[in-house]
């Protein structure tokens with residue numbers, strides 16, 4: 005394997021691994037706090053059992069998220085030393101603030117996980133909220149750093165030098181808001197559907213039904229609301245991308261030739277060589293309308309960019325279709341669930357509804373991975389958009405392929421162990437919390 | 445502001461060495477504990493380091509962030525030439541952190557426990573070893589930007605007697621810190637005397653490794669003795685460390701835990717102080733004697749200012765919360781062990 009490809013793959017692997025844990029770390033504290041709150045208010049033991057069961061899962065995910073994040077902060081330099089040498093001081097602001105957020109998160113987590121029966125119950129509850137809020141804050145900050153790579157600002161680039169650095173401007177770059185909003189909601193969608201799906205499946209298996217049904221109801225409300233908001237935020241992101249990274253938009257939409265009344269392409273296999281898309285459904289003028297609100301407006305195509313400045317179209321387009329497809333499906337499911345709660349309460353325990361949610365378990369996370377693929381592959385060949393090429397940033401050390409294989413092996417083993425542990429946790433719910441149906 | 449940032453960098457390294465060091469050391473102590481007592485040690489350890497484990501390793505992240513925001517050239521040079529030991533250290537961190545957590549949170553207790561424990565103990569040794577190797581290499585003068593073979597550029601930069609000796613010394617210090625820390629975490633007299641025994645052993649190991657570091661430095665023409673003894677600050681720090689060592693042994697016999705912790709922390713502070721005072725701000729010494737300096741190779745002023753403010757404001761939030769965390773679990777932990 006070519007060293008450059010290996011470095012990119014290793015970065016993608018590490019980030020793709022970390023993002024799963026960070027989504028859970030950002031969102032689960034809110035789920036736990038909800039159930040914890042219901043316990044403190046109602047003293048119904050099922051709520052405390054759910055809180056405790058979840059907190060054990062979270063501890064496992066948190067540790068994995070923390071170590072994979074630590075690895076990332078080194079990996080940026082290990083793989084892209086030239087990038088970090090110039091970018092570090094400019095986009096470092098979010099990272100230094102993030103340090104504080106992580107620290108607070110880690111401290112609050114210590115209080116929360118180890119503080120049962122040691123502190124005032126509401127203080128203990130509050131530490132859980134602090135974990136969630138600081139997790140969310142750190143997520144927003146890192147995404148702002150990524151936004152800077154998409155939309156660099158806060159410095160002047162003259163003759164290859166980075167002058168007049170302004171870290172605050174870099175933090176509030178053009179991309180930060182749309183990306184941070186979309187990512188925060190995505191974390192709720194992904195974690196919400198995953199948690200709801202697992203509990204739905206356990207209900208279908210008739211295991212500890214009361215426990216799982218209560219847990220399901222908490223998670224699914226968050227998931228549904230987030231899933232409804234997500235396409236709105238996605239629409240905002242797409243308009244934003246059209247404005248700041250037209251090449252990425254063109255790759256997402258597999259839009260080759262600049263023109264007016266540009267169709268929206270759904271599905272299809274882009275063929276970059278011949279600049280056409282096979283097997284696609286086209287909505288005439290759709291893209292023009294989505295971006296500019298005018299069916300006849302002009303949209304820049306890939307032909308506006310030199311050959312060496314174009315992102316890979318195939319991957320970007322397919323990833324985008326996957327994200328949007330899953331997003332639309334989850335939105336419909338969310339709307340439907342809220343309708344059920346409102347009008348048809350008794351459907352909640354129906355098999356087909358639970359099967360629908362079981363099927364949706366991995367969808368949010370798949371959409372997250374796909375979305376990041378759009379953002380990151382769509383930025384290529386640039387590591388800092390328009391300023392530095394990814395190929396110029398890579399480490400001079402040869403043999404990165406071996407490092408990539410090693411990382412792959414480590415992350416695969418970790419995934420296997422974490423899945424195994426989670427499986428055991430869920431299997432033990434009945435024993436640990438005495439919630440088997442015989443007692444209820 | 446640059447000096448504020450350098451101060452924070454130094455403190456972050458010191459705290460990482462002290463807190464995470466004690467944390468790594470706990471794994472080393474476990475490794476050296478006989479099978480019979482292992483389970484007990486495991487439980488003590490979990491109670492003692494569980495709640496602060498996450499917070500401890502944040503000091504490393506702060507260190508990294510300060511380096512890449514404030515001193516990007518230094519960060520990038522280390523990332524390139526010390527790629528391999530950094531990677532090994534990272535694998536150590538992954539293995540250790542996850543094994544420690546999995547061991548406790550696995551809902552079923554079976555043979556998996558043994559696997560987690562082996563991984564945990566082994567990585568508790570490897571991680572500080574490579575941490576020390578990285579620190580040693582950065583001042584060893586073996587990093588060669590003009591090297592033209594893979595081995596010269598990426599292997600000999602860290603694989604040399606001096607760096608390895610510093611690595612072993614770091615391991616011994618971690619074990620020592622952990623033993624001292626754990627003495628105060630148990631109430632049972634028998635347990636206590638076991639940890640006192642371990643502390644003595646580790647202290648002797650540290651002194652031996654320390655001497656090896658000096659010998660290796662001498663053999664490789666690294667003016668370590670000059671850095672340490674060639675100036676009054678160095679000499680006073682070393683003398684203070686020696687005096688505190690004698691006091692430490694005295695209190696080890698007495699079993700006075702609080703004083704022991706202070707003394708152990710003080711020793712590490714003095715050693716780090718003596719080792720860095722003379723050549724600070726030059727934290728990377730390259731082959732041929734040129735160096736990368738925290739002052740000459742710092743980032744632009746605005747970046748440094750922003751970083752400094754972020755650190756200052758961050759501390760206002762973090763330090764009180766951290767102390768409260770440590771305080772409340774200290775109080776409870778001693779009570780729980782009674």
Ligand code: HDD
Nearest residue numbers: 183187190193235238239241242328331371372375376379
């Ligand atoms: C649960 C996950 C999820 C779902 C359902 C969606 N997205 Fe998304 N999307 C993400 C998760 C995500 C993400 C992983 O969070 C990304 C990657 C970078 C970012 O900021 O968010 C992303 C990026 C991203 C981008 C690129 C932003 C950029 O490069 O700055 C666009 C244009 C969209 N999304 C648009 C949409 C649309 C129109 C959706 C309609 C259904 C949609 N997304 C659903």
Ligand code: HEM
Nearest residue numbers: 012015016019020023146149150376377380381386387394
């Ligand atoms: C956690 C969610 C993220 C995922 C899943 C992700 C995914 C990816 C992928 C797939 C690539 C490879 C692109 C290619 O080379 O074709 C990549 C590259 C990269 N990403 Fe991200 N990314 C994420 C967030 C971030 C963030 C927050 C940052 C920085 C602050 C970042 C920095 C980088 C860098 C430096 C590269 C390598 C250079 C490049 O390929 O342009 N990523 N990422």
Ligand code: HEM
Nearest residue numbers: 025026029030066069070073074076077106110139143146
């Ligand atoms: C979109 C991308 C990212 C998001 C949303 C995100 C979010 C988070 C969150 C919420 C945590 C808390 C730990 C957990 O919940 O498991 C975490 C941990 C961490 N992340 Fe990320 N992260 C992202 C990418 C990155 C990148 C690119 C880096 C490094 C440059 C990084 C560095 C870290 C570190 C060092 C930790 C450990 C903190 C601790 O010990 O608590 N993250 N991340």
